[in-house]
Amino acid sequence: MPTRHSLFALSALLGASCLTPVAVAQERTEDELKAREIYAKVVSIRSARGQENVPEVFEYLMSELSAAGFTDEDMKITDYENNGEATQGLMVWYRAEDPVKAPIVLLAHADVVDALAEDWVRAPYELIEEDGYFFGRGTADNKYGVTNLVQTFIRLKNEGWKPNRDIVMVLSGDEETGMVSTRGQAQYVHEHIKPEFVLNADAGGLALGPNGQPLYYGVQGAEKTYATWELTVTNPGGHSSTPRTDNAIYELSEAILKIRDHTFPVMSSELTRASLRIGGRQRLDKLGQAMRDFADDPSNEDAIAVLRANPATVGTIGTTCVATMLRGGHAENALPQSATVTVNCRIFPGVGIEATEATLKDVIDNEGVKFELISDLVESPESILREDVTNAIKASLAERGVEVPILPHMSSGGTDGMHYRNLGYDTVGISAAAAKQNDTFAHGLNERLPVASFYDGLDHWSIILKDLAGSED
Template sequence: MIRKLLLATTLCCCATAPGMTAQERAPHELEAREIYSDIVSIRSARGQEKMPEMVDYLVAVLKEAGFEEDDFEITDYDNKGEATQGLIVWYRAENPSEDPIVLLAHMDVVDALAEDWVRPPFELIEEEGYFFGRGTADNKYGVTQLVSTFIRLKEEGFEPTRDLVMVLSGDEETGMVSTRGQAKYVDEVVKPAFVLNADAGGLALGDDGEPLYYGVQGAEKTYATFELTVTNPGGHSSTPRKDNAIYELADALKAIQAYEFPVMSSELTRASLRSSGRQRLDGLGKAMRDFADDPTDEDAIAVLRANPATVGTIGTTCVATMLRGGHAENALPQSATATVNCRIFPGVGIEATEETLKQVVANEDVKFKLISDLVESPESVLREDVMAALETALAARGADVPILPHMSSGGTDGMHYRNLGYDTVGISGAAAKQNDTFAHGLNERLPVKSFYDGLDHFYIVIKELASPEA
């Protein structure tokens, strides 16, 4: 009785809202908090070989809630020599009258080093109104939301009108091998009506913590990573050469740094910027609105390009992320390599982006190698039934805010489902201020209030989309 045994401990240490004691929390809130704590403590990063532990834990808590052995599909994949698992869970309809819904989240995280963090990264810690820990935002809250919702519905005896299929990947952050395999399985076996992603979208909060708008991810940029390498014979450091590999690579990187890809927009990105801009009274908000009205407005473009939160919305971006070179302190480098990560605007294409970078570098001695798998996905249709369900969930949360479509600059599992022709929308239940979660960075966190306020999110959405009375 894993979950029930731990619940008693949770009653003593569970986070509470102002004026609320742990004992006043609803049972499903306590259960969700316990799952959250347990999975944050599992270091499910590449190289740690913890994914089997994660999968076993989730299967155990779901079985305890009433899911049967044949409701699970555990998938094993090889990701560049490391075994990784994925988990698929069926919440079956007795007499389905509609096509299934697939719900996505990922169990893996970017690794974190304890010596770099203020607090232990793989321990859920509540301080200053936040839950701290690696994955608290990306994406173990998404996993917690979906798993706890399945448990809550099962314990209530909910009987859906269609199969609900939870698909949890094991390497979204490092290659998406499990994601590709799961997407293929979904396409061949599940054939859903649409896909909902817990790893994108969410409620945007202002500096005062009040809701501004709800973002729905309807598209994402293409992810591509290149290695740029320069080689030469090297030699002794006491006899320098003009064609130093490190200097040539540095020149190439400086050229990429200085280059700005052409400004681009789509109906979705313009609508997103226009709506977001209406929520702001500052210069950035004005630039958003001005660009939406006129994508050639140079003043607006300059403001949007200068802001890390908006630069990726108006075109392709490429940035150096890793560097290695040389082999000895007293020897000229025989090779130098940099990793350049690109987020490519839909419709541009990877080959065209690589060709542009080669022209920018203008040095045939710099060799390019694409080291990421290619996935270019289209925009998704934002279905009326999904938008209506979101409106109901937001109303129940007391968030009377506009729902805004947007394109993610980052990549998620959703791209693989879009690429197979399934409308895939990101509708996380999380709420946060802009750039406040530090996902992939130090001291990742999620507001405690956001955690609890969002627990009804998928519960309501699912009931709206799969209830007999809906």
């Protein structure tokens, strides 16, 4: 999640909506205006791989934090290199004068998956307010999380709030592309900060129904293992005017289709079954019934079919692998000498990378397809949802006038949290965001976040931090 600046604020905000300056001032508090200013600025920075703009994000954030009273000693930039590209991490301490408890670490990430302007309906690196949504790359993943944490630190500092323990905000710079900064920061946290627990702004949140009604609050307590392979077929090639029976592209295509048609075994855990059971109770449709039926009986074939057919639930009941990138050939008038597909897998906890690769090789059944693992394997355990964190979440929801079940769940996507879990820290995702299922288009075209969700969530972290790190008074 990227950056923000002062004079940019009003012009950027007004350019992104039809509100007049007077209307904005009348309708929004100073805190809300500052939060939107930060949001607009960070969304405007193309902090994607290859752009090397993450330092600009952090430079801006540090200027805003400095203006609020955080000192140079309170902020630490960490430099890293990811496959030859420079990236950074930012750590910010909200210090207790006399700590009586171990610190709390807060996570978010400042980088984004890249977006090409020609593919989007709106400019991807400009905050645009339209039809009740904020549009722009990172509006959901994860620049809202960055904005949320930074504006909370600024707000609490302006209030003169004094915590009873250190709170450390840790913002990574390459969560989407390798997590080199994440690993480095996690190790630093482990060696120097030793928090009691870790809270992640890049996961969880309030789930809304089709009509916008709150259904439940999701807490990410576990993650599937993220692993990516490149599968390559090579061939002597030749002139396109003299085709040969073996062709690298055709051979690779057959392998891809076999992966498409394969389904991994159904799996579940106590956490995933509880998640489906509670989530299913909030729905009166066929999917909700299937969620409840599976939770009661994970061998229910009808329920399995419904869950596998829905993109939102297919990843909760087993390992998934999918082709995501493709390249092949070297000239239009030559037979391809090689063809490569990138296959990304989200592996159910406990399965392991070796077993997954062995399954893919068995499914393809072609020794001519060569496998190369191009991601680092990180398998992490489930985290416990602490009672004090649960109570803090309830306090935040109550302030929003929301009373819903709190639902721990396993995420099919990967976040920075996995590296902290691996180091022994209970790490849970408790974002302030509220959205309908599959409504934010994170990583996709025209990513967005409901405007109401943005503003309604601005109190979330201040309430939670005061609950978890406030004085006994």
